[in-house]
Amino acid sequence: MSVRVRYAPSPTGLQHIGGVRTALFNYFFARANKGKFILRIEDTDRERYSEESLQDLYDTLEWLGIQWDEGPQMGDYGPYVQSQRFDLYQKYAQSLLDEGKAYYCFCTAERLDAVREQQKISKSKNQGYDRHCRDMDPAEALKRKEAGDACVIRLKVPLDGKTTFHDEVMGDISRKNRDVSPDPVIVKSDGFPTYHLANVIDDHLMGITHIMRAQEWIPSGPLHVILYEAFGWTPPKYCHLPLVMGKDGSKLSKRHGATSLKDFRLGGYLPEAIINYISLLGWSFDDSREFFTKEDLEELFTLKKLNKSPAVFDYRKLEWFNGQYIRLKDPESLKELLLPILQKDGVISDPVTEDEMGIFNGAFPLVRERLKLTTQVSEMIRFLFKDIDSYNSDDAIPKKMEASQVPGILDSCASLLEGFEDRNDEENEKLFYDKSVELGIKMGQILQPLRVAVTGTKISPPLFESIRLLGVEKAEARIRALSEQISKETA
Numbered sequence: 001m002s003v004r005v006r007y008a009p010s011p012t013g014l015q016h017i018g019g020v021r022t023a024l025f026n027y028f029f030a031r032a033n034k035g036k037f038i039l040r041i042e043d044t045d046r047e048r049y050s051e052e053s054l055q056d057l058y059d060t061l062e063w064l065g066i067q068w069d070e071g072p073q074m075g076d077y078g079p080y081v082q083s084q085r086f087d088l089y090q091k092y093a094q095s096l097l098d099e100g101k102a103y104y105c106f107c108t109a110e111r112l113d114a115v116r117e118q119q120k121i122s123k124s125k126n127q128g129y130d131r132h133c134r135d136m137d138p139a140e141a142l143k144r145k146e147a148g149d150a151c152v153i154r155l156k157v158p159l160d161g162k163t164t165f166h167d168e169v170m171g172d173i174s175r176k177n178r179d180v181s182p183d184p185v186i187v188k189s190d191g192f193p194t195y196h197l198a199n200v201i202d203d204h205l206m207g208i209t210h211i212m213r214a215q216e217w218i219p220s221g222p223l224h225v226i227l228y229e230a231f232g233w234t235p236p237k238y239c240h241l242p243l244v245m246g247k248d249g250s251k252l253s254k255r256h257g258a259t260s261l262k263d264f265r266l267g268g269y270l271p272e273a274i275i276n277y278i279s280l281l282g283w284s285f286d287d288s289r290e291f292f293t294k295e296d297l298e299e300l301f302t303l304k305k306l307n308k309s310p311a312v313f314d315y316r317k318l319e320w321f322n323g324q325y326i327r328l329k330d331p332e333s334l335k336e337l338l339l340p341i342l343q344k345d346g347v348i349s350d351p352v353t354e355d356e357m358g359i360f361n362g363a364f365p366l367v368r369e370r371l372k373l374t375t376q377v378s379e380m381i382r383f384l385f386k387d388i389d390s391y392n393s394d395d396a397i398p399k400k401m402e403a404s405q406v407p408g409i410l411d412s413c414a415s416l417l418e419g420f421e422d423r424n425d426e427e428n429e430k431l432f433y434d435k436s437v438e439l440g441i442k443m444g445q446i447l448q449p450l451r452v453a454v455t456g457t458k459i460s461p462p463l464f465e466s467i468r469l470l471g472v473e474k475a476e477a478r479i480r481a482l483s484e485q486i487s488k489e490t491a
Contacts, residue, residue, distance in 0.1 A: 003035025004209045007068075008199070011041060012048035014260035015060040017252060017313060018214055018244045021278045025241060026212050027066050028279070028301035038206060039071030041081040042199070044192045060261045064271050065294060070206075077206040082198050089193040092201050092231065093153055093186060097138075101230045102186060104141040104151045105133040128182040129154070153187035155197075155227065163222040168210075168239040169306050175222040184223065196220065200227040208236050215240040239303055242282035243310040252313050268341075268373030270329070273322040281311035291324075323372040334368065335360075338377045345378035347385050359384050362469050366461035383455040384469055391482050393489055396452040398445040404490045406449050410483040412439065413450045417472050417479075425464045453482040 007023040009015070030037040039061070043049050061068070071080045079085055096102035107129075115130050133141070134156065145151055157180050164174040186197035193201075203211065218240050228235040246256035258264055264274060275294050283305050285292070292300070326334065339360070343350040348360065363381045371377060397403050416431055423431070436446045451463050454475050460466055467475045 001209055003030055003033040004038065004207050005030050005035065005212060006038040006040050006203070006206065006208050008040040008042045008202070009057055010045055010048075010195075011043055011050055011053040011057060012045055013050070013053055014056050014262050016259045016261070017278065017281075020060065020064070020261055020274075021244060021281055022213055022241060023061070023066065024064070024275065024279055024297075025283070025301070028297045029210065029212065029303065030069070031298035032301045035209075036069040037066075038075070038077075038208070039068035039080065040202060040206070041072060042195065043081060043083045044195065044198055046083075046190075046192065056260075056262055060265075063261070063265055064275060082193075082202065085198070085202065086191070088205070089187070089198055089201060090191070093193065093197065096155070096186075096230060097153065099230075100138070100156070102153050102155050103134060103136065103138070104145055105129075105154045105183075105185070106141075106144060106149050106151045107132055108150075126182070129184075131183050134183060150189050152185045152189050154183040155186050155223075155230070157181070157183050157223070157226060163225050165221050165225045165235065165238055167218075167221075168237055168303050169242075169308055170215075170218070170240055173218060173221060175219075177222075177226070180222050180226065186227075196223060196227065200224055200231070200233075203236060204228070204231070204233050210237045210239060212239045212241060215243050239306070242307055244281055245310045245312050247312055247314065256313070257315050266375075268375030269318070269322050270325045270374070272328075273318065273325040276325070277318045277321045281313065282307050319372045326371050326374065327368060331364070331368070334374075335364065337374050338364075338367075341374060341377055342381075345382075347378050347382050356385065359469070363461065366465050366469075370461060379457065380460060383457075383460070383466070388456040388478060388481070391452060391456065391485055393482075393486050395458050396449040396482060396486065398441075398448045401441075401445060403486055407483040407487045407490075409439070409441070409446055409449050410453060410479050410486075413446065413453075414476050414479045414483075417467070417476055420467065420472050428464055449482070450479065453479045 005026040007026050009019055009023075027037045029035070041054065041057075043054075069075070070077060072078075093102065097104070111132075112129070115132075116127075118124075119127050133154070141151075158177045160177060162174050162176045163180065164172055166172050184196060185194055187193050202208075221238060221240075225235050244252045246252050248256075252259060258267060261274070272293070275297070276290075276292050279292060279297055279301075280290070283301070284307070285300055285305060329337075339348070339352060342348045342360070343352070348356045352360070360381070363384055367377055367380050370380070393403065393406075396406055398406075412435055413432075416428075416435060420428060432446060433443055436443045439446070447463060448458065451460060451466075452458060454460075454463065454470060455466055461469075
């Protein structure tokens with residue numbers, strides 16, 4: 001059996017971590033089994049549909065380097081956009097009506113609200129739709145529909161027995177039919193199919209062999225199997241992927257941090273790091289290996305390595321991965337990523353000048369070893385290109401010291417810069433260490449205000465290398481400027 005899997009997002013929001021993980025696992029499973037990866041656009045929710053969301057889907061897959069084998073504008077099982085498959089859904093819904101496996105329901109929203117309210121009051125065990133129209137004479141129902149009465153189409157869920165399906169990760173999953181959603185709507189009053197109907201029809205007609213989706217869809221499994229049985233079709237194999245959680249044990253959401261791939265793209269992450277880290281959320285090759293390229297995963301991915309338990313999304317771990325991939329990147333390719341960021345942030349001009357390129361090339365080896373996100377480059381080396389108009393004096397004040405002590409420390413630092421460029425870093429460090437001993441303070445207490453004076457921030461490339469890149473004359477001027485600023489503030 002040739003493997004055919006699909007990623008079928010609804011373009012109603014930006015692509016998020018959970019959805020992208022599903023796309024990647026489907027893609028890698030297809031590649032590892034020499035199968036097909038299908039992209040299908042499930043756009044039947046017209047109220048929430050968004051062109052921006054659809055474009056974000058395409059941008060995300062392109063950025064990750066994920067190419068579908070079949071999908072919009074390519075493939076033999078199209079259309080691959082659900083809103084273009086309207087006639088198919090009508091045809092198959094009608095077949096269920098004709099066979100008595102579905103029925104028209106004319107219940108108004110007001111009646112349904114009243115039923116739900118009454119169920120709450122009576123604390124009824126049978127929550128949900130009360131199957132009021134289930135036994136209506138089909139001829140009468142058709143007559144009402146043709147007369148223009150608003151209606152939906154509901155599936156007749158069996159009242160007895162149970163439905164079981166096998167999950168490749170979780171094993172056999174069973175549910176009593178009376179606990180399945182009571183006669184759910186499969187065609188809405190506007191004629192559009194609900195997710196459940198369109199999903200089952202499309203998966204069958206497109207020859208999908210494996211459905212890989214998050215565990216939150218497990219409750220829908222029995223309903224989908226019932227639909228397959230109603231049509232007389234064999235269901236695909238199911239594989240429900242572990243949930244992605246925040247560190248607090250709740251489902252990953254915006255309150256934990258960025259969750260959309262667009263946020264990560266714009267936030268300075270590399271696609272290689274995203275692919276590697278996300279692929280480890282619920283899947284592991286062995287107990288030790290952490291680094292996998294996209295090409296590795298296209299060969300090694302297997303369902304047998306999936307975990308049942310939820311995966312915890314660790315932002316710090318992802319950031320660490322990103323830093324590693326930044327350092328693994330070819331230097332020229334990395335420069336091509338960093339220069340537009342510096343231009344966008346107004347650090348260098350566009351096009352970059354020869355002088356600016358010279359400064360950047362000098363700083364590149366230092367920042368390359370320290371970047372965790374590509375977007376950090378501007379803050380890290382802005383001081384080499386732009387004058388510092390004013391300082392945050394609090395940044396320059398070491399712990400357990402008074403602001404009034406800082407100008408004296410800075411004046412001492414300025415005096416130590418004489419002959420700085422003629423000494424190596426070890427010699428300069430020894431000179432500054434001896435001065436800290438002389439002043440009776442720690443080495444960090446002398447370097448912190450110096451770093452802030454030279455770079456404008458507490459975080460920068462190595463301090464002595466920064467001074468060399470900036471030049472001693474500029475460094476001395478900045479030291480005096482910060483010293484004068486704090487002296488005025490403490491006067």
